[in-house]
Amino acid sequence: MRTIYxxxxxxxxxxxxxxxxHKLRAFLTLIGIIIGVASVVVVGAAISGLNTYVMExxxxxxxxxxxxxxxxAHEGHMxxxxxxxxxxxxxxxxxxxxxxxxxxxxxxxxVGAQLMNQTDLKQNGEELFGVQIQGCTPNMQSIEDKTIDExxxxxxxxxxxxxxxxxxxxxxxxxxxxxxxxIGKTVSxxxxxxxxVGVEEKRGSMFGQSFDKHMYIPLTAxxxxxxxxxxxxxxxxxxxxxxxxxxxxxxxxxxxxxxKLKGSEEDDFGLVNTGEVAGEVDSLTGGxxxxxxxxxAISLLVGxxxxxxxxxxxxxxxxxxxxxRKALGATRKQMLLQFLIESSFLTTCGGILGFLxxxxxxxIISAAFGYTMTVTLIYVVLSVAVSGGIGMLAGIYPAFxxxxxxxxxxxxxx
Numbered sequence: 001m002r003t004i005y006x007x008x009x010x011x012x013x014x015x016x017x018x019x020x021x022h023k024l025r026a027f028l029t030l031i032g033i034i035i036g037v038a039s040v041v042v043v044g045a046a047i048s049g050l051n052t053y054v055m056e057x058x059x060x061x062x063x064x065x066x067x068x069x070x071x072x073a074h075e076g077h078m079x080x081x082x083x084x085x086x087x088x089x090x091x092x093x094x095x096x097x098x099x100x101x102x103x104x105x106x107x108x109x110x111v112g113a114q115l116m117n118q119t120d121l122k123q124n125g126e127e128l129f130g131v132q133i134q135g136c137t138p139n140m141q142s143i144e145d146k147t148i149d150e151x152x153x154x155x156x157x158x159x160x161x162x163x164x165x166x167x168x169x170x171x172x173x174x175x176x177x178x179x180x181x182x183i184g185k186t187v188s189x190x191x192x193x194x195x196x197v198g199v200e201e202k203r204g205s206m207f208g209q210s211f212d213k214h215m216y217i218p219l220t221a222x223x224x225x226x227x228x229x230x231x232x233x234x235x236x237x238x239x240x241x242x243x244x245x246x247x248x249x250x251x252x253x254x255x256x257x258x259x260k261l262k263g264s265e266e267d268d269f270g271l272v273n274t275g276e277v278a279g280e281v282d283s284l285t286g287g288x289x290x291x292x293x294x295x296x297a298i299s300l301l302v303g304x305x306x307x308x309x310x311x312x313x314x315x316x317x318x319x320x321x322x323x324x325r326k327a328l329g330a331t332r333k334q335m336l337l338q339f340l341i342e343s344s345f346l347t348t349c350g351g352i353l354g355f356l357x358x359x360x361x362x363x364i365i366s367a368a369f370g371y372t373m374t375v376t377l378i379y380v381v382l383s384v385a386v387s388g389g390i391g392m393l394a395g396i397y398p399a400f401x402x403x404x405x406x407x408x409x410x411x412x413x414x
Contacts, residue, residue: 016345030350032303037354037386038361041375045362049373065109065238066143067248068272069093069101069255071231090268092231097258101234104254107246109239112137113232115222121172123188128175132214133189135222143237146216151183151198154218158197162220167198169212187215190225248273307347351386 020026071090072083098113105111114136121128140146141153154165166187173182177196186193194217203211217225219232234255238247252271259268362373 033350034354041358045373147201166194170202171213
């Protein structure tokens with residue numbers, strides 16, 4: 001056992017001596033591996049960061065443990081035929097459907113309702129196009145975990161009396177009340193003045209789409225302005241992640257009972273489990289990774305070919321050394337392992353340097369562009385394991401060639 005340890009220690013020492021004896025050549029050999037590993041890790045960090053970025057934005061808009069029932073709401077992808085069938089089958093949802101679910105969903109911590117419409121706001125010579133007006137119940141603040149930066153959300157009393165009050169997004173505030181406190185001021189919607197009682201915390205944008213160009217008003221006031229012929233959305237929230245599935249099923253069964261659906265009859269409404277968004281995002285980013293990472297990894301293959309070429313040169317340069325070692329009793333297996341260890345050691349060093357380069361690059365990109373890039377553990381393992389594995393593969397032929405040399409012939413080549 002000690003002999004084996006001694007062999008590996010000597011092999012590592014000789015590998016280091018060979019690398020440091022030709023520093024520039026070793027560095028130029030490693031450039032391909034360094035760039036390849038850095039590329040894979042940076043791309044992986046960008047994909048992981050994209051996942052985090054999207055989930056942060058989705059959570060900011062939808063909150064957690066939240067589900068939604070609507071006439072045409074649906075999960076996942078749907079064919080045109082399925083959409084048409086749903087459009088013919090599903091019923092318009094009315095306020096009495098919301099009242100029924102609110103009363104009969106025992107597992108729901110909260111049940112709310114919402115209607116939405118887009119309109120252009122004009123005031124004092126300023127105009128903001130495509131503002132989303134959301135008429136909702138007061139508890140939508142807790143259902144979607146909305147954070148109010150100034151003022152407050154509208155109250156139950158204001159909902160009951162259809163008061164003309166509004167909570168505005170940051171874009172609306174900056175457009176009509178720049179540098180001012182908007183609380184108590186009015187914004188006209190379809191010619192009707194709405195008193196601002198609150199401003200929601202800035203949520204930012206995603207892919208150029210602002211999440212702050214909106215206004216919340218009582219659902220009762222919304223119906224006075226836009227009419228009540230739209231199908232409402234029913235929103236529910238569970239008290240915890242553990243109760244989430246029970247809450248969804250309770251709400252679903254309550255509405256099926258309201259619509260007198262039996263047995264195997266399909267739901268005549270759509271249900272969106274916003275908890276499934278994480279799975280959809282993972283699927284999307286996983287698909288991107290499955291395409292992009294292998295393409296990026298081609299540079300590692302190129303780096304492996306360079307390593308193979310350099311190892312072949314090393315075998316040629318060290319023919320006499322190989323012959324001498326074999327003449328002194330080194331076996332073919334030992335010579336094979338010697339060169340495999342050397343190539344693996346070389347590429348593993350390249351993998352570590354590539355990983356360190358990737359960490360620096362991700363930090364620079366994150367600092368310069370404000371985009372979160374996450375280097376996960378899997379890419380740390382990947383940077384070392386893959387580069388070391390490439391070293392093994394790239395070193396097999398040169399090592400085999402070295403192990404096959406006849407010692408007499410090799411000594412004669414000095």
